[in-house]
Amino acid sequence: MHSVLKCLRAPMRNANAHEIDPAQFRAAMSAFTTGVAVITTVSEGGCHGMTANSLTSVSLDPCLLLVCPRRGSLTGEAIRQRMAFAVNLLADEQAEISQRFIGKLDERFKDLELAFDHLGLPLLPNCLAHFSCVVRGIHPGGDHDIVVGEVVACRARDGEPLVYYRGRVGHHRLQPLG
Numbered sequence: 001m002h003s004v005l006k007c008l009r010a011p012m013r014n015a016n017a018h019e020i021d022p023a024q025f026r027a028a029m030s031a032f033t034t035g036v037a038v039i040t041t042v043s044e045g046g047c048h049g050m051t052a053n054s055l056t057s058v059s060l061d062p063c064l065l066l067v068c069p070r071r072g073s074l075t076g077e078a079i080r081q082r083m084a085f086a087v088n089l090l091a092d093e094q095a096e097i098s099q100r101f102i103g104k105l106d107e108r109f110k111d112l113e114l115a116f117d118h119l120g121l122p123l124l125p126n127c128l129a130h131f132s133c134v135v136r137g138i139h140p141g142g143d144h145d146i147v148v149g150e151v152v153a154c155r156a157r158d159g160e161p162l163v164y165y166r167g168r169v170g171h172h173r174l175q176p177l178g
Ligand SMILES: Cc1cc2nc3c(=O)[nH]c(=O)nc-3n(C[C@H](O)[C@H](O)[C@H](O)COP(=O)(O)O)c2cc1C
Pocket: 036, 049, 050, 051, 052, 053, 054, 055, 068, 069, 070, 072, 073, 074, 075, 076, 098, 101, 102, 103, 144, 164
């Protein structure tokens, strides 16, 4: 049986936090379908970016969102330096971009026609939406940081999203109910 399914079908335990296996947690969370974003910023070392799905809208007044870079993430470190970042929401035809931004650092931005927002943050081409954010708080979140950004500019276009589900990226067509 597929290991994810085996894990999901295991009886639920009332274990305390220390007894939970991170792999079990990760497998259970993989049932939560998300979009896929690339978080970009710029620091003295140049452009940085990483694929992320920890993106969450937080507040409308002011407009806040959060993203959770792993401690030690180079992009996370660059965000701390610059105290600003951009969110590039990927469209369904951008699976290659989602893989590229977990791969070799010197190939991530290679041959991409970048635009730069008014904060000087790199924006990837052909995305579904862009958000330019100024960091309003960085909070500890275990082995990740919770970075809260105020959205100072955003724009979106029509199109279908790239989605992440059970550890894989793919296409998704919503079948509205009713
Ligand atoms: C779909 C997907 C979502 C991801 N989401 C996150 C995330 O939210 N936070 C994170 O730290 N890493 C996430 N990663 C892994 C990072 O993209 C990867 O570790 C990357 O190499 C980090 O690059 P950096 O060290 O240059 O910042 C995700 C990877 C994938 C494929």
